[in-house]
Amino acid sequence: MTALAALIRRDIRIALRVGGGALIGVLFFLTVVVLMPFAVGPDLALLTRLGPAILWLGALLASLLTLDRLFMADHEDGSLDLIVMSRTPLELTCAAKALAHWLAAGLPLVIATPVLGLLLNLDATATSAVALTLLAGTPALTFTGMIGAALAVTLHRGGLLLAVLVLPLSIPVLIFGVAASEAAITGPVSFGAPFSILCALSLISFVIGPFAAAASLRQGLD
Amino acid sequence: MRLCGRGIRCVRGGREVFSALDFEASSGAALAVTGPNGSGKTSLLRLIAGLLTPTLAGGTIDLEGGGVELSLPEQAHYLGHRDALKPALSVQENLEFWRDFLGGEAFDPAQSLAAVGLDHAARLPAAYLSAGQRRRLSIARLLAVRRPVWLLDEPTNALDAAGQGLFAGLMNDHLARGGLIVAATHAPLGLQARELRIGEAS
Numbered sequence: 001m002t003a004l005a006a007l008i009r010r011d012i013r014i015a016l017r018v019g020g021g022a023l024i025g026v027l028f029f030l031t032v033v034v035l036m037p038f039a040v041g042p043d044l045a046l047l048t049r050l051g052p053a054i055l056w057l058g059a060l061l062a063s064l065l066t067l068d069r070l071f072m073a074d075h076e077d078g079s080l081d082l083i084v085m086s087r088t089p090l091e092l093t094c095a096a097k098a099l100a101h102w103l104a105a106g107l108p109l110v111i112a113t114p115v116l117g118l119l120l121n122l123d124a125t126a127t128s129a130v131a132l133t134l135l136a137g138t139p140a141l142t143f144t145g146m147i148g149a150a151l152a153v154t155l156h157r158g159g160l161l162l163a164v165l166v167l168p169l170s171i172p173v174l175i176f177g178v179a180a181s182e183a184a185i186t187g188p189v190s191f192g193a194p195f196s197i198l199c200a201l202s203l204i205s206f207v208i209g210p211f212a213a214a215a216s217l218r219q220g221l222d
Numbered sequence: 223m224r225l226c227g228r229g230i231r232c233v234r235g236g237r238e239v240f241s242a243l244d245f246e247a248s249s250g251a252a253l254a255v256t257g258p259n260g261s262g263k264t265s266l267l268r269l270i271a272g273l274l275t276p277t278l279a280g281g282t283i284d285l286e287g288g289g290v291e292l293s294l295p296e297q298a299h300y301l302g303h304r305d306a307l308k309p310a311l312s313v314q315e316n317l318e319f320w321r322d323f324l325g326g327e328a329f330d331p332a333q334s335l336a337a338v339g340l341d342h343a344a345r346l347p348a349a350y351l352s353a354g355q356r357r358r359l360s361i362a363r364l365l366a367v368r369r370p371v372w373l374l375d376e377p378t379n380a381l382d383a384a385g386q387g388l389f390a391g392l393m394n395d396h397l398a399r400g401g402l403i404v405a406a407t408h409a410p411l412g413l414q415a416r417e418l419r420i421g422e423a424s
Contacts, residue, residue, distance in 0.1 A: 084273060
């Protein structure tokens with residue numbers, strides 16, 4: 001337990017220091033959402049309608065942006081060798097790394113959502129619905145993205161590959177995330193059904209992600 | 223405690239690096255692995271550390287008399303070419319992380335830093351360390367957690383003469399406590415060691 005706590009503490013600390021990845025994701029999210037009204041035009045009704053989808057797309061891309069460094073940084077400086085040799089099961093280590101990444105890079109996106117909702121003419125209900133679905137859905141993005149990050153470790157220049165591998169896996173999360181937000185704003189479907197499926201996707205990724213990532217790290221040892 | 227390998231074969235990138243390699247090391251003794259560049263010294267250490275999957279029926283490596291529930295990699299320290307340091311963290315934070323994460327009988331990081339002569343730089347970010355100081359910090363990791371087997375890959379690289387003498391003393395202390403060292407090296411380690419030459423055309 002101390003080993004996992006130490007790992008989470010270290011990863012968050014690195015992410016929050018200068019040169020860490022925590023702010024980059026939020027800044028990217030901000031850029032995408034700020035640019036969108038300029039591209040779509042000053043049609044407030046249209047912006048409101050597109051708002052949840054824009055926020056979700058922005059959050060999805062922002063969480064992918066920093067994910068490729070999840071194992072790559074440890075691989076490059078040799079830490080991954082020692083992590084594999086440690087007495088903590090690799091699956092738990094992977095889960096701890098993903099959790100730390102989500103706390104440092106995913107949670108800030110959720111916190112930034114209310115501010116960015118203002119730019120898209122979303123009212124309080126709509127913004128809180130999107131923030132709630134992001135809170136439930138972004139862990140799934142991190143934990144499935146971790147599989148791609150682990151596969152990319154063995155390949156040089158794996159960053160682009162990560163996007164190609166992970167995007168198809170994140171499509172269900174995107175569909176049900178946006179569907180749940182839309183349901184809360186306009187109906188007629190109830191909020192509960194798509195939101196439950198979104199939570200289920202997150203729970204599934206908690207189980208599958210660490211095992212798949214650990215397996216591909218072991219496979220890629222060299 | 224005895225570490226022995228029998229009939230180890232290593233294939234890297236489709237090329238056989240070495241085959242039918244036997245070695246043996248017992249507690250209190252050091253084994254120096256020597257040989258020309260590319261002869262497979264690092265590969266052998268990584269095989270022992272469990273960081274290379276022995277492809278194509280690669281023999282056996284066993285540790286006799288070690289911890290009952292622990293595998294060989296879990297009882298070994300690996301000091302590789304790369305220092306496993308995070309530049310954003312301070313010297314002390316780097317060391318404390320590895321002490322907490324590696325698990326096992328732990329020691330005061332301040333003492334380990336003092337033992338390698340880095341106590342004055344404890345609060346300095348690791349980004350500002352020189353190559354020799356980074357190596358000293360990696361060596362401090364071996365002292366912060368007790369593990370009986372030390373796998374050292376060119377451990378004296380980048381160390382100055384004083385650092386090499388200091389490290390030889392630390393290795394001798396480790397052997398005196400019943401530890402076991404396997405080191406790949408070109409330079410003399412400064413301690414009594416049996417030599418294992420690999421990669422020689424025989």
